[in-house]
Amino acid sequence: NIWVTRNGGGSWNRIDSGLPQNRWVSSISPSKFQEGLVYATLNGYRYDDFATMVYKSEDYGATWTSIQGNLPNESNNIIIEDHVNPSILYLGTDHGLYVTMDGGSNWNLYQGNLPNVAIYDMVIQARENDLVVGTHGRSVYVIELEAIHDLAKPKDMVMQ
Numbered sequence: 001n002i003w004v005t006r007n008g009g010g011s012w013n014r015i016d017s018g019l020p021q022n023r024w025v026s027s028i029s030p031s032k033f034q035e036g037l038v039y040a041t042l043n044g045y046r047y048d049d050f051a052t053m054v055y056k057s058e059d060y061g062a063t064w065t066s067i068q069g070n071l072p073n074e075s076n077n078i079i080i081e082d083h084v085n086p087s088i089l090y091l092g093t094d095h096g097l098y099v100t101m102d103g104g105s106n107w108n109l110y111q112g113n114l115p116n117v118a119i120y121d122m123v124i125q126a127r128e129n130d131l132v133v134g135t136h137g138r139s140v141y142v143i144e145l146e147a148i149h150d151l152a153k154p155k156d157m158v159m160q
Contacts, residue, residue, distance in 0.1 A: 002028060002040065004061055015061025020044070020053055027078040033086040036060045039067075041076035041091070050075050054091060056104065067104025082145070083124045085152050090131060092119025097133060097143075101152040114141050 002016040002025055016025075023042040031037035038061060042053040052071045055064040067089075075094045082088035091098040091107065096116040098107040109116070114133060121134035124145075131143040 001025075002061060006060065013061075015057070018064040019055060020051075022047070023049070023053060026076060027080075029078075029080050031081055031086065032083065033081070034058070039079045039081065039089065040064070041079050043075040043077070045075060050094075052076060052093075054079060054104070067100075069100065069105045069107050071098060071107045077118065077120050078122055080122050080124065082149075083126045084129075084145075084149060088148065088152055090122055092122055092133065094118045097122075099148060101148075110143070112143060114143065 001014055002019070003012045004015050005012050019040070020042055023044050024046065025040060026043050027041045029039045037056065037058050040055050044051060044053070051073050052068045054067050054071070054076050056067050057064050076091060077094065078092040080090050082090070087101055087103050089100045089104060095118070097110040097114055097119055099110055100107045115138055117138045118136035119133055120136055123132050124130070125132060129145045131145055133141045133143060135141065
């Protein structure tokens with residue numbers, strides 16, 4: 001279940017209608033840029049369901065939209081929003097790190113020095129502009145975000 005409070009814990013509302021039911025909520029990540037925008041990932045390990053379940057809500061969870069885009073079917077573990085560009089999202093799955101630069105329509109598998117292993121945690125170190133990725137049994141990786149930010153810039157803003 002996913003619940004939200006908008007009054008400091010005075011009351012709570014359940015906001016998971018419209019999402020697959022009886023699935024593990026693997027992450028919830030509110031936007032830093034837009035009030036009411038929240039991302040959620042779910043997985044169906046317990047039911048041998050390995051479908052991709054990644055969603056966003058722009059109205060505090062009243063309605064949910066899939067942002068699966070072109071992702072392959074695999075379990076999702078965590079989603080976070082970039083700290084500079086709200087269109088960039090990072091998704092940790094059982095098989096690696098995916099990045100979207102358009103809010104979830106098109107995803108790309110990150111192919112740097114990060115192996116294609118389960119990713120269970122991520123945090124952005126804003127001062128260093130780094131994404132810190134925690135994997136299952138394969139260590140912690142630090143990804144410099146400058147190249148991703150450069151790729152996400154509109155073409156007319158890129159220096160020639």
